[in-house]
Amino acid sequence: MWIKSLAIMIIALLCLLVPWGCAPSLRQNEVESRGSLVRFVxxxxxxxxxxxxxxxxxxxxxxxxxxxxxxxxxxxxxxxEGRYTYGFVIDGNTWEADPGATLSEGDGFGKTNSVLTVE
Known part of the structure; x- marks a missing residue:
């Protein structure tokens, strides 16, 4: 009889531990899915x-x-998610702000950066 009780206790403990052991991987997947796909053209x-x-x-x-x-x-x-500034490097040496971007700002060095906000 005590073997049956022990088996039931072990099964109950395993049922409690299995979801708890999976929680970190679920949280990690949630973190990886934050943000957005951004297409630069x-x-x-x-x-x-x-x-x-x-x-x-x-x-x-x-x-x-x-x-x-x-x-x-x-x-x-x-x-x-976040606010980013960027531009295009053409043929390895020419900087150009994104002509399709709606926002831009100076970089403090005489060039213009495009601004992107990912929500």
Whole structure:
């Protein structure tokens, strides 16, 4: 009889621990799903390369390069909620603010950055 009681207690404890053990992975998935997919688009038929550089990638001018489809360049990134400034680096040396952006601001060094808010 005591074996049956012990088995019931073990099963009850396992039922209590299983959901608790899964909770961290559920929370992690929730964190990973925050933010939004952002599509950067730039049209330039003469460009050989187009990369996006901004506050979201520590202003790297080659880590997030767009892919070409005809004269249109595009890239989709998943960004967490926040306010970002960015621009396009054309052919590795020419800075251009996003002509499709609705907001822009000076960078304090004579160039213009586009502004993106992800909600």
């Amino acid at each position: 730039y049209v330039n038929p003469k460009a050989q390369s187009v990369c996006v550089s901004g506050s979201f990638n520590h202003w790297s001018d080659e880590s997030h390069c767009l892919r070409r489809d005809g004269s249109t360049w595009s890239l989709v990134l998943s960004l967490p």
